[in-house]
Amino acid sequence: MHAASKADVTALIEDDRSLSWRALWELRNRIANGLLALGVKNEDVVINWFLNSIEGVATSQACTFINTIATPMNHRLKAEEAGYILSNSKAVAVVVDQRFLPIAAECQAQGDNVVDHWIVVGPGAPEWAIPLDRLVAESSAEAPDLEETGQGGSMIYTSGTTGKPKGALRRARPGPGGAALASRGGPAALNSFGFSTEDVHLAAGPLYHSAPLAFLGIALALGNTSVVMSHFDAARSLELIEKHKVTTTFMAPTLLKRIVSLPEEERKAYDVSSMRAIVVAGAPCPQSTKEAVVAYFGPVLYEFYGSTELGINTLLMPDDVLRKPGSCGTAFAGMELQLLDDDGNVITAPHEPGELYVKRTGGMFDEYYGNEEATKEADRGGWLSVGDVAYFDEDGYYFICDRKRDMIISGGVNIYPAEIEDVLHRHQKIADVAIFGIPDDEWGEAIHAAVQPIPGSDLTAEEVIRFADQHLAGFKRPRTVSFHEEFPRDAAGKLIKRVLRDPYWEGRTTRV
Numbered sequence: 001m002h003a004a005s006k007a008d009v010t011a012l013i014e015d016d017r018s019l020s021w022r023a024l025w026e027l028r029n030r031i032a033n034g035l036l037a038l039g040v041k042n043e044d045v046v047i048n049w050f051l052n053s054i055e056g057v058a059t060s061q062a063c064t065f066i067n068t069i070a071t072p073m074n075h076r077l078k079a080e081e082a083g084y085i086l087s088n089s090k091a092v093a094v095v096v097d098q099r100f101l102p103i104a105a106e107c108q109a110q111g112d113n114v115v116d117h118w119i120v121v122g123p124g125a126p127e128w129a130i131p132l133d134r135l136v137a138e139s140s141a142e143a144p145d146l147e148e149t150g151q152g153g154s155m156i157y158t159s160g161t162t163g164k165p166k167g168a169l170r171r172a173r174p175g176p177g178g179a180a181l182a183s184r185g186g187p188a189a190l191n192s193f194g195f196s197t198e199d200v201h202l203a204a205g206p207l208y209h210s211a212p213l214a215f216l217g218i219a220l221a222l223g224n225t226s227v228v229m230s231h232f233d234a235a236r237s238l239e240l241i242e243k244h245k246v247t248t249t250f251m252a253p254t255l256l257k258r259i260v261s262l263p264e265e266e267r268k269a270y271d272v273s274s275m276r277a278i279v280v281a282g283a284p285c286p287q288s289t290k291e292a293v294v295a296y297f298g299p300v301l302y303e304f305y306g307s308t309e310l311g312i313n314t315l316l317m318p319d320d321v322l323r324k325p326g327s328c329g330t331a332f333a334g335m336e337l338q339l340l341d342d343d344g345n346v347i348t349a350p351h352e353p354g355e356l357y358v359k360r361t362g363g364m365f366d367e368y369y370g371n372e373e374a375t376k377e378a379d380r381g382g383w384l385s386v387g388d389v390a391y392f393d394e395d396g397y398y399f400i401c402d403r404k405r406d407m408i409i410s411g412g413v414n415i416y417p418a419e420i421e422d423v424l425h426r427h428q429k430i431a432d433v434a435i436f437g438i439p440d441d442e443w444g445e446a447i448h449a450a451v452q453p454i455p456g457s458d459l460t461a462e463e464v465i466r467f468a469d470q471h472l473a474g475f476k477r478p479r480t481v482s483f484h485e486e487f488p489r490d491a492a493g494k495l496i497k498r499v500l501r502d503p504y505w506e507g508r509t510t511r512v
Contacts, residue, residue, distance in 0.1 A: 002223045011220070013227045013244065014054045021223075024058060026141040031062035033144050034135035035093060038117050042067045042150025045089045045369075047115075049073040049082075049096040049104065051230045052207050055121045055132065057216070059095045060207075064172065066144065067152035069369075071167065072208035074157070076473040079106035081165075085157050089167055089369060090114050095132065098122030155369055156210045156308045158414055165419075167369035168210075168309050190218070192315055192333055193277050193302055195248060200274075201226045202249040204237055209412070210308040211281055215250040224248075234258040238270040245274040252282040252412025253289055254443060260292035267296060276300050281312075282412030283444045284400060284512055287325045294321060303328055305400060307386045308414075309365040309378065313337065313358050314398050326510070327397040334361060337398070338383065339390060347391075353401055356390040357383040388512075401510045406497065408437035409512065410445045413475055420478070423471045424449065424464065429457040432487055434497050435478065437512075438504040445512070449478035450500045452487055459483070 002011065003025035011024040019027065040046060046063045048070060050056030063070035071089055073082060075097070086094070086107055091114070096104045098120050108118060108128060118129035125131040153171040201219035203226055205212035219226045227244050229237065232255055240246060256278070259267070275297050280290075281304045293301050303316040305328035314337070316329030331337050339347040339354030347354040358364075360382050368374040378384055387405030392398050408415040417435035424433045432452040437445030449468075453459040461481035468477045488499040 006223070010225050012054050012057060013225065014052075014230065017054060019054055019058075024054075024061075025143075027054075027058040027136065028061045028065060029141050029143050030136040030139040031059055031095075031132075032066045033139040033142075034119075035062065035068070036066060036144055037139065038093065038130075040066070040068060040093050040117070043069060043152055044093070045069045045071055045091040045155065047071050047073050047086065047089070047091045047094040047096075049075060049094060049100055050121070050207070051075060051097055051099065052203055052228045053097070053121075053230060054228065055095075056097075056207060057220075057226075057228065060213075061220070064152060064154070066146065067150040067172065069152050069155050069169065071155040071157070072213065074208045074473070075100055075206075076475055077103070078471065078473055079103050079110075080471065081473060083107040083110050085165060085167075086115055088165070089155070089157075093117040093119065095119045095121065096129075098124050101126070153366075154213075156208075156213075158308050166371055166374055168365040169367050169369045170364075171366045190222070193248075193279060195219075195222060195277065197222050197224070199224045199247045199277075200244055202237065202240060202244075202246045203228045204232055204249055204251050204255055205412070209252075209282070211252075211279075211306075212250050215248075215279065219248070232258075234262050235266060238262075238267065238272060241272050241275055242270045247274055248277040248279075249275070250279045250281070253280055253285040254283075254411040256280060256285070256293050257289045257442065260289060260296060272297055277302060279304065281306060283409040284328075284510065286444075290321050290325075294318075304332065305329065305388075305398065306332075309386060310358050310384055311361075311363045313356075316397075320397070324393075324395075324397050327393075327399050329398065330396050331398075335359070339392070350394050351391050353389050353391045355385055356388050356398070356400075357385045359383055399510075400512060403512050406436065408435075408445050408447060410437065410440070410447065410475065411443045415447060415476055420447070420449070420468065420472060420476055423468060424451070426471075427459075427464070427467050429454050429459040430464070431455075432495070434487065434495060434500055436497055436501040438480070438501070439508065440479075446479045447477065448504070449481045450484055450487070451481055452484050 002021040007022035008020050010018050011021040012019045046068045048059050060070050094115055119132050120129045121132045151171050155167045155169045157165040157167050201224045203216045207213045227240050278300050279302045299318040301318055301321050304312045305314040306312040312332045313335050314329040315332045336359035338357050341354050388400050389402035390398050390400050406417045420435045421433050424430055431454050434450040438448045440446035464481045465478055488496045
């Protein structure tokens with residue numbers, strides 16, 4: 001639609017490169033036709049392994065168009081982590097930036113995945129891969145005539161209490177930008193955030209995360225010009241806002257904190273008056289950061305609470321950011337929320353904490369890919385939870401105050417202790433280990449490892465961190481380590497992790 005109505009208008013900008021709507025449409029078609037020629041078919045999983053880039057966006061659009069399941073790969077993962085996702089997803093094709101070829105080569109050599117086609121963006125494609133340039137050059141720029149219809153979609157890998165990542169699959173919805181709109185509340189998202197067809201969007205966060213990807217999808221559906229940052233840099237983001245008159249963006253709290261932490265004179269050098277909607281989520285945003293953002297950008301900050309699986313559940317409007325400190329807002333349009341106590345009773349009184357449940361809607365994830373048991377466990381009679389504890393006040397505003405399950409959110413990234421614990425349990429000097437989040441002024445939470453060493457061993461904190469770093473992505477590496485002769489356990493011998501965790505959070509109003 002946009003390629004027909006405004007063919008020469010800029011659709012995407014990445015550094016000194018840009019693509020018109022017509023050119024984006026043609027690139028998407030060429031990639032789609034190339035994938036079809038390779039035998040990729042409806043509902044196959046295709047992995048997109050990129051830094052934020054024009055090619056990455058076009059590939060994602062192509063995968064959605066031909067009804068595959070577009071699955072972004074976190075490019076910070078190590079080979080064994082990425083290899084697990086390739087195998088678990090049964091991916092048939094991988095489109096990978098040449099910068100990640102060393103890790104991709106390790107995965108390809110493992111031989112325990114079913115990838116049929118490796119497609120490389122950039123120079124240096126090995127003999128077992130196809131250069132994307134060649135695939136594009138040999139494919140038609142016309143939209144493919146799809147004989148079959150299928151229900152593709154998008155899938156984001158997120159972990160769980162078992163420690164192994166799970167693919168949260170969201171089936172495609174009909175209509176322009178259907179998957180992106182459905183994932184964040186459909187038309188309600190457009191109305192609630194005041195998005196328009198005249199906006200210019202900044203994709204600042206990595207597009208392997210669900211929220212940056214979804215908000216870029218909404219911008220594309222609206223026909224916005226979108227500016228894509230391959231790497232986030234605070235000063236560079238302000239430069240891009242001024243240069244392209246950016247009006248909307250999504251950023252995790254850590255990114256906003258980096259902007260407001262720049263020297264005042266440096267921030268004053270940029271004209272950011274065009275900005276009218278900054279959306280923040282992914283982790284609790286410190287009130288001091290909110291205040292600084294409002295002081296610099298004006299009353300343009302929206303905060304929502306949600307998750308990869310459940311989309312947007314609450315929304316705090318700009319007028320309430322300073323009026324309701326610590327809140328993540330009221331129930332989002334079309335959402336029904338309830339709090340349950342430990343006995344499963346619905347909490348009706350203000351200021352009483354309970355686990356937050358959300359009633360299932362069409363915009364939520366459909367299933368954990370190939371994991372029927374985990375899908376059933378997430379659903380409590382049509383009500384779903386990701387394990388956060390909240391309370392509401394007399395006005396119906398929600399406040400996230402704790403996390404019932406073990407998940408850590410550091411810099412807006414979900415980190416699951418069981419996965420790290422599983423790795424550290426392999427260390428020959430470790431008898432037991434407990435991973436949990438502790439307060440961190442920059443990241444919200446930092447990973448702490450409480451370790452029970454083998455008696456008589458000479459294990460050091462540096463050794464623990466180094467071992468984790470050898471097997472896990474850097475953002476999963478413990479930042480601090482404590483040693484314990486014994487761990488607190490209940491009568492059945494089960495570790496009581498909160499006894500280890502709680503002292504680090506003493507004196508704080510929230511435990512997240």
